[in-house]
Amino acid sequence: MPEQPPPYEEPQxxxxxxxxxxxxxxxxxxxxxxxxxxxxxxxxxxxxxAQCEQYVTDIVPA
Ligand SMILES: [Zn+2]
Known part of the structure; x- marks a missing residue:
């Protein structure tokens, strides 16, 4: 049996x-x-x- 690679956790x-x-x-x-x-x-x-190409500072978790 080949060794199993460690499970890769996809970033969500x-x-x-x-x-x-x-x-x-x-x-x-x-x-x-x-x-x-x-x-x-x-x-x-x-x-x-996407419209004004400025960094958006107002980012909050949904
Ligand atoms: Zn804007």
């Missing part, structure tokens, strides 16, 4: 609520639920707004 995405607050952004104050993978290095969750 976490649903986060992401809200852009950039002034003038078309989706400002609109909250999106986005599945995100935690980063190894802080900040654990990082997102860039």
């Amino acid at each position: 995405p976490v649903n986060m609520l992401v809200t852009c607050h950039t002034e003038g952004c078309p989706v400002a104050d609109v909250t999106y639920q986005v599945p995100m993978y935690p980063n190894v290095e802080p900040p654990t969750y990082r997102a860039v707004c």
Whole structure:
């Protein structure tokens, strides 16, 4: 019998609520639920707004 490889744990995405607050952004104050993978290095969750391309600072667990 070949040795079994150790079970590989797939990282699970976490649903986060992401809200852009950039002034003038078309989706400002609109909250999106986005599945995100935690980063190894802080900040654990990082997102860039798809509309204004600014970093989104308002990221909370769904
Ligand atoms: Zn934005």
